[in-house]
Amino acid sequence: MHFNELIKTIKERREALQVTQERLAELSNVGLRTLKQFESGKGNPTLLTLQKISDVLGMEICLKIKNITTNK
């Protein structure tokens, strides 16, 4: 997943759960400013920050082998 996809995933998930940025910031203990920056694609969050956010949204970060034989 590229940067933008990650952002999109987080944002969509947040909206699906009907949580505002403000609320998510509180729940995850991430500054509102930081969260906003991230969601608007202007940040380069720390792994810890991303994890805190993902966590609250019921998601987790993982690493997977890229599919080399990218058939399209």
Place this chain on the structure above:
Amino acid sequence: MHFNELIKTIKERREALQVTQERLAELSNVGLRTLKQFESGKGNPTLLTLQKISDVLGMEICLKIKNITTNK
């Protein structure tokens, strides 16, 4: 995946590919010091840094829904 698992995954992958930290640092354009710090569990890398490293190792970062019904 927790922090330590991520680190472990990266490290194992690197070793499986028989690449030294030094070489990986060059290939990924991440400072050697940064890579070392990360692998020895002392850092809190930036998403970009993690991505650069993962990329060279043929891996990608992804977000997935946590399994709530964690049957054990």
Place this chain on the structure above:
DNA sequence: CGTTAAAGTGCATTATATGGCATTATTTAG
């Protein structure tokens, strides 16, 4: 043992993420 390669660490500097606050823009209701 000494040698060598790879990994880990201390220190200092620079770049940048974090986060608060105020302000502006955008979206959503009424």
Place this chain on the structure above:
DNA sequence: CTAAATAATGCCATATAATGCACTTTAACG
């Protein structure tokens, strides 16, 4: 359109990630 809620931004101080360099540690090998 107006008002209220939510999101985006600029400014700015502080914390810390990124990085280089030198040095130490560890592991493998003769």
